[in-house]
Amino acid sequence: MTESSRTPWPRDDLTRVPYWVYDAPEVYRQEQESIYFGPVWNYLGLEAEIPQSGDYKTTFVGDMPVVVTRAADGGVHAFENRCAHRGALLALKNKGRAKDFVCVYHAWRHDCEGNLLNATFSRGVNGEGGMPSDFDRAHYGPRKLRVTTLCGLIFGTLSDETPPIEEYIGEPVLARLKRVLHKPLRIYGTYNQVLPNNWKLYFENVKDTYHSSLLHTFFATFKVSRLSQGGGVIVSESGGNHVSYSLTHQGGEDSEFDKERLRANQEEQFTLQDKSVLNIVDEFGDGCHVQILSVFPGFVLQAIHNSLAIRHIQPKGTEETHLIWNLIGFEDDDEQMQVTRMKHANLVGPAGFVSMEDGAVGGFVQRGSAGSPNESTVVLMGGSSTETSTSRASENSIRGFWKQYRQLVSL
Amino acid sequence: MNPDLIERTRLSASLGYMMEDYVRAIDTDDLERWPDFFEPDCIYKVTSRENVEAGLPFGVIYADSRAMLQDRVKSLRDANIYEGQSYRHLIGRPWVTQVDGETVRAETSFMVVRIMRDGQSTLFATGVYQDVLRVTPEAIRLRERIVVCDSSRVDTLMALPL
Numbered sequence: 315m316t317e318s319s320r321t322p323w324p325r326d327d328l329t330r331v332p333y334w335v336y337d338a339p340e341v342y343r344q345e346q347e348s349i350y351f352g353p354v355w356n357y358l359g360l361e362a363e364i365p366q367s368g369d370y371k372t373t374f375v376g377d378m379p380v381v382v383t384r385a386a387d388g389g390v391h392a393f394e395n396r397c398a399h400r401g402a403l404l405a406l407k408n409k410g411r412a413k414d415f416v417c418v419y420h421a422w423r424h425d426c427e428g429n430l431l432n433a434t435f436s437r438g439v440n441g442e443g444g445m446p447s448d449f450d451r452a453h454y455g456p457r458k459l460r461v462t463t464l465c466g467l468i469f470g471t472l473s474d475e476t477p478p479i480e481e482y483i484g485e486p487v488l489a490r491l492k493r494v495l496h497k498p499l500r501i502y503g504t505y506n507q508v509l510p511n512n513w514k515l516y517f518e519n520v521k522d523t524y525h526s527s528l529l530h531t532f533f534a535t536f537k538v539s540r541l542s543q544g545g546g547v548i549v550s551e552s553g554g555n556h557v558s559y560s561l562t563h564q565g566g567e568d569s570e571f572d573k574e575r576l577r578a579n580q581e582e583q584f585t586l587q588d589k590s591v592l593n594i595v596d597e598f599g600d601g602c603h604v605q606i607l608s609v610f611p612g613f614v615l616q617a618i619h620n621s622l623a624i625r626h627i628q629p630k631g632t633e634e635t636h637l638i639w640n641l642i643g644f645e646d647d648d649e650q651m652q653v654t655r656m657k658h659a660n661l662v663g664p665a666g667f668v669s670m671e672d673g674a675v676g677g678f679v680q681r682g683s684a685g686s687p688n689e690s691t692v693v694l695m696g697g698s699s700t701e702t703s704t705s706r707a708s709e710n711s712i713r714g715f716w717k718q719y720r721q722l723v724s725l
Numbered sequence: 726m727n728p729d730l731i732e733r734t735r736l737s738a739s740l741g742y743m744m745e746d747y748v749r750a751i752d753t754d755d756l757e758r759w760p761d762f763f764e765p766d767c768i769y770k771v772t773s774r775e776n777v778e779a780g781l782p783f784g785v786i787y788a789d790s791r792a793m794l795q796d797r798v799k800s801l802r803d804a805n806i807y808e809g810q811s812y813r814h815l816i817g818r819p820w821v822t823q824v825d826g827e828t829v830r831a832e833t834s835f836m837v838v839r840i841m842r843d844g845q846s847t848l849f850a851t852g853v854y855q856d857v858l859r860v861t862p863e864a865i866r867l868r869e870r871i872v873v874c875d876s877s878r879v880d881t882l883m884a885l886p887l
Contacts, residue, residue, distance in 0.1 A: 664785055
């Protein structure tokens with residue numbers, strides 16, 4: 315569909331989202347420019363991934379490949395993973411340790427902060443060839459990102475306008491982030507879940523508290539998580555960051571579910587033979603055992619029971635998204651806690667009892683809406699508000715996402 | 726051939742017979758039989774070479790009892806939502822790495838094609854089963870199966886076990 319033939323999207327409407335935003339190539343291109351290169355903090359990784367000087371990892375900011383390093387002074391740096399000469403990748407591994415980054419193509423050498431140190435034979439060979447005399451290597455380094463760290467997380471931005479990370483996240487969401495990431499982190503495992511859908515469908519899914527006990531019937535069947543249990547949704551003023559949390563359910567029948575005659579309540583009750591997967595350690599001491607937090611445009615922090623994880627949402631074209639999971643804990647976890655976290659990790663991820671459906675449901679929307687680019691998805695639960703809400707039967711945080719999105723991307 | 730090699734080859738054939746039955750249970754949607762290939766006290770883990778080489782203990786699935794595997798089957802049948810799909814496992818010959826009384830360690834390569842309801846067939850996973858087995862005249866059962874996938878990528882979701 316061409317830009318001119320698509321249905322316009324009323325400027326102030328967050329309760330309808332036209333399906334063309336999920337598959338139009340020009341929208342994807344505009345997002346690269348307006349979002350990832352714009353005034354946002356892009357999640358780059360964990361400090362624990364690059365603990366020593368010289369350690370590096372590679373990642374992406376939108377489509378742009380990025381190297382994240384720890385320099386000799388211990389500081390964290392990030393620069394585009396592209397030699398400014400001919401555009402080849404500078405780092406060819408997911409992770410490693412390096413004194414410098416030498417492009418394999420023509421051996422241009424860079425330091426760990428992304429400065430070009432040497433352009434090979436720039437003065438020519440035997441007095442012939444070489445770069446023009448006014449060649450200044452200071453202008454031929456890879457693009458650098460401004461980097462900030464917070465609670466062991468690394469974020470980077472390409473815009474001078476991006477406010478400090480604390481301000482960007484916003485106080486109420488920041489407090490819930492610090493609640494979880496309150497001491498040195500440890501990485502337990504990683505994997506990449508490839509989602510067959512546009513990145514926005516996944517980010518909406520993360521912010522969608524309405525679906526959780528309806529699509530995911532594992533918890534519901536055990537009466538662990540219900541919309542009627544205590545909790546809430548906090549949306550940042552920008553709209554793009556959110557946290558949803560629920561308090562421990564008191565157990566017993568859930569009359570709200572019975573009224574709606576839902577699938578989960580009509581089936582026979584099934585009980586787990588090994589209940590250890592549900593044994594929770596109240597590690598934050600506040601009785602809150604499910605919290606999902608997101609920071610626009612690509613960061614998710616999960617604390618589901620004792621399974622803690624970072625999920626990094628990486629767009630890969632209009633209809634594919636990589637979700638990079640890092641399962642984490644704390645440096646001072648004892649062996650028992652490690653086993654508890656490993657068991658609770660069964661609840662989430664591509665094989666998660668609770669949330670395996672999230673891997674597929676974005677694809678259901680992508681395929682379901684393929685013939686209706688000019689129709690719109692409905693985001694009306696809870697009205698048109700993008701405010702913090704005590705009800706999880708609302709879509710405030712999804713509208714919040716579109717609020718920040720539309721501020722950045724003019725469509 | 727030396728006697729040790731003959732013994733290992735024989736053992737490999739026995740393990741292979743059991744493993745063919747294991748993948749048949751999954752590929753023919755007879756999942757209720759899958760936990761029976763394990764000892765009651767067992768480890769089943771699905772992880773990747775990347776995690777194993779980095780010394781990272783977590784993967785995609787972790788169970789430390791047969792009961793947890795039975796729960797997984799029950800959950801797949803009654804709670805989880807996923808599109809109709811099946812697997813076709815192809816497995817290599819078990820390579821016996823250690824024999825210690827009735828405890829045998831072996832490594833077996835696998836390839837899994839996933840067939841979706843619309844007929845789309847894709848190479849879903851390749852890797853190696855790193856097993857600790859209890860071999861008795863009555864039965865061969867898994868005490869530990871670490872499924873080490875060659876790739877850290879999982880497409881969409883991993884509903885059925887490997």
